[in-house]
Amino acid sequence: MTETPALPALWPAPLADGTVHATVTVPGSKSVTNRALVLAALAAEPGWVRRPLRSRDSQLMSDALRALGVGIEETASSSSGDGAGGEAWRVIPAALHGPATVDVGNAGTVMRFLPPVATLAAGDIRFDGDPRSYERPLGQVISALRTLGARIDDDGRGALPLTVQGGGALEGGVVEIDASNSSQFVSALLLSGPRFNQGVEVRHTGTTLPSMPHIRMTVEMLRAAGAQVDTPEAGGEPNVWRVAPSALLGRDVVVEPDLSNAQPFLAAALITGGTVTIPDWPRRTTQPGDELRRIFTEMGGSCELTGAGLVFTGSGKIHGIDVDLGEVGELTPGIAAVAALADSPSTLRGVAHLRLHETDRLAALTAEINGLGGEVTETADGLHIRPRPLHGGVFHTYDDHRMATAGAVIGLAVEGVQIENVATTAKTLPDFPKMWTDMLSGAGA
Structure with a gap:
């Protein structure tokens, strides 16, 4: 694998200074x-x-x-x-x-x-x-x-x-x-x-x-x-x-693009009221990430499959959601991050098995979002998220790539969020920090 530049132990998550408009080519699944x-x-x-x-x-x-x-x-x-x-x-x-x-x-x-x-x-x-x-x-x-x-x-x-x-x-x-x-x-x-x-x-x-x-x-x-x-x-x-x-x-x-790894970029459009295009989004797929089209639309966005790929647009509003994620559990960290910024509470169900993933994702999400001023409660099989004004702080990743991208999503709207060990994103999404900053600069739009 090619050498990548060393990343800081605490990576300052970029704050979005306006709506995001970008085309993001996501690596393979x-x-x-x-x-x-x-x-x-x-x-x-x-x-x-x-x-x-x-x-x-x-x-x-x-x-x-x-x-x-x-x-x-x-x-x-x-x-x-x-x-x-x-x-x-x-x-x-x-x-x-x-x-x-x-x-x-x-x-x-x-x-x-x-x-x-x-x-x-x-x-x-x-x-x-x-x-x-x-x-x-x-x-x-x-x-x-x-x-x-x-x-x-x-x-x-x-x-x-x-x-x-x-x-x-x-x-x-x-x-x-x-x-x-x-x-x-x-x-x-x-x-x-x-x-x-x-x-x-x-x-x-x-x-x-x-x-x-x-x-x-x-x-x-x-x-x-x-x-x-x-x-x-x-x-x-x-x-x-x-x-x-x-x-x-x-x-x-x-190999199709990794649709689950498209999640943080689609979330950026939802949070900022912008538009993100993901090229080569398949019209038929067995990837769980395809459910993002439905879930993020219910949370306030809209999407269209075009010749250019999936075009996702945020409305400027984020709504809470009550959803069973049992079949798409890997999407939970990103959905939880967006839900923490919504205008109403969310309940994420059917994901008790996430306690046995790269880390105990339910405990980790609860601890880290609450550490930024949120109100997240663990349930028997998921999370209940009541949005609260958030503040900056260290967002720990527990060597879990999806925790790192979830922290970056929150950092778009909350000043001063620092991601501990953002390099863990290399597990499935190489060069995430550069992809993230390129997206915010409008590269490829």
Whole structure:
């Protein structure tokens, strides 16, 4: 990855001195990039991943796959059949092997998607990561893999660090799993399922299942790679997904812009009563971030999909909202930031699982917004936000990229907000500080 200038420990969040009018090109989706890399690594022939996200999470994924023997060649520019240019990664599958060590950082996709892949490698694959990764839920994936025939040494922790004793194949079959804490548990097993001897049948036993759009994304990408997948939506049993054993195709995948990472820029238009255009916004997508069109419109904006992309315009007023974010939990920090500046209270529901994300996002949002003079109350499954006049101060990020962008959103309207460790945005949104200041200067408008 290219070197970026050092950022201050406390980054002064720029105050908007008027309406924002800008075009912001958002980098590729992390969720699509990392799924595409896994599927390409497991394919029977080489493939391309075009316009990938280059960030800490995607670099951790590509480095991990390389450690297992996969070839990933990066090119500065290339063109696909549909004319998609820009950066492209050529993925060349190979016999997976160890010994190897995988650094997951604090990336949920890496820590959950790759242990199933490692069961297909010949040799021991050790997984380790940031201290926070030791606290994030992984036990359900470990138990499920053992049920399917894997040998995993985790010293009984049900968490990182661990070693997968890869045997070059996995029997697969039927497994029950409680994915109430993360839809990634289901996606992790489905992505490698075509390569298991019996495929895989995943039966979710929990009472809730957050972030369903991400499971739909996994299913669509598997089918596009040639896998046969039966789902509840297709008339199958509720909460049951089946993937038949098969070879996967090497594909040419063009990665969509990360719609969740467009959130702070759309919020800037909403807060300042300006207009922000996001190029290449897809007309059909499984990304949860597409819900921003509906949510931010309800909060006071308007949007239109045009040939230039998504054009979002603020009205100069911000309204509170009562919304269930269970399927789009990653949007909660940005919505909470906007809600703190609204003209009426908001209730954000269905996101108890955010307590187990990069940090306890519900506690973190409560502490940081209240620290600036807000009135946020944690509920059993979300937040109640009563707008209050806010003041400047330090907004802590807890090494969580979405906390950092949420603080920047508040800083647009509140003078003196300082973001602690804004560099954590590099997890999924490289160069965020420059993108933010460019937006405020009208660059690209």
